[in-house]
Amino acid sequence: MREYDFPAPERRVRGRRRFDDDEPQFLKHGWRTEPADGDPDDESDPETGQRWSSWDDAVHGPEPHPAWLVTELAAKDTDLGVLKTGKEADVHLVRRAVPGTDRACLLAAKRYRDAEHRLFHRDAGYLEGRRVRRSRENRAMAGRTAFGRQLIAGQWAAAEFAALARLWEIGAEHGNIAVPYPVQLRGTELMLEFLGDPEGGQAAPRLAQLRPDRAGLRDLWNQLVDALVVLARAGYAHGDLSPYNLLVHRDRLVMIDLPQVVDLVGNPQGPEFLARDVRVVGNWFAARGLPAELADPSVLTGELLREAGIR
Template structure:
């Protein structure tokens, strides 16, 4: 797809927020005989097995019709291990459609993320050959690691969504739509015209709004801990704020606090990162060490 108005940026540039407008006309690819008449590809919904789809019940807004097509709308953001694209899933000839964020992990030859050793502790797959390849970082092992990142993120999104609903708490993560290989489709957090919600780092909030966001974040951390997780890379740059709702994103580094021997260290770092940011914005009374102790108790660890 040609899109002359898209912008790219790296996650490490904290001065930028990501947003995308798509008022230009989409150009269809008519070279593929088996492709749809409109759109870039047929919906991939039926290519994912039931276990590779999001938790039931599926949201009302989600398009699951097999006649639907996926339309590329441009890039939302670039990252070290994956890029995120804006995707429109539409039913041709109707007004039914939804926006999705398509996170696509790069092949091992193009990935920039190399600090994975600590995160991978405690993660294993069933085949011993694959585990050995991952440990040796062979070409096959690196491909398996990419699949592990995607699978870990999708699995965590599903579990956190289900845990929040069980606790009768509004989910604080995007709804995980489906996973297909190393592509994760999830709920797009933003406006109907395709403008992504700002990251917390870019939000200007008064004291009352900061207090509300902090309480939401503490609740999110408790749900993470209750599920046995630490985010692993939590900061103001992978938290979105949409219409007052706090949404945690980017979970490929999700850490099993029990299985990973460095679990507590990751938990401490997550808490310190966000506590430092809120304190710098003027919020007082935050006791990061005590919060960490409380969260570890939630996981059953001390």
């Protein structure tokens, strides 16, 4: 086992477990994707926009929980507005605070859209290698029925939460990859650590927004390669990597948006997704002055495939 391999998952009788061999946890435990009628815990106060914290009935992130995270059941969540809109989900800024105290934190709440409004137009390739156990559910997903689209959304949320949790643990131990701390998963809402200015609520800039100098560019590239090696050694590719889903927070490159994480072994298109990831980010760095021998996509892709044990 290499130094930065993922911790060994639970073993099953048949083969190696992947991010979503099983049904998403929110389906197995019966958690709702929408509030039940008349449930006051899920209703926002129309005057303040607050609701009770949903921490109690959610799947929690890795322990020990960070000191900044508010886990008290007396806390209330206040939606402060939209940080980002996307094809599959919107990200809201949420303030979680305990009334009458100074205990508070900012969170990024990623909310996958309902089955009637999602645009999972590229999901077929990403979902190869992902299966749920029930044949009825597999058929629904393949047929893109309303129920199948709901299952697909659940797979996105569950896969992203699982990937972030495992990558966070590796980053905390070894420091070779940075991702937002995954606070909780509840239904198809994923709450994450907010990365940015806590005073003004300004999110950390995306890599695409920056124009680093030569030394800064080289440092960011080295951080990116380290992160890609961590993924490859575990047999995974980001699947949709670009300068738009890499943040730079306090000079640290942070990888975000991982619902489409690709199994390099289980997905027949895995190496192609990896090659595309490397090509997109490599071209961005090369266009900004990184020496061509460092940003050569074919060379880095080959190295990553060897780290994954495919070559």
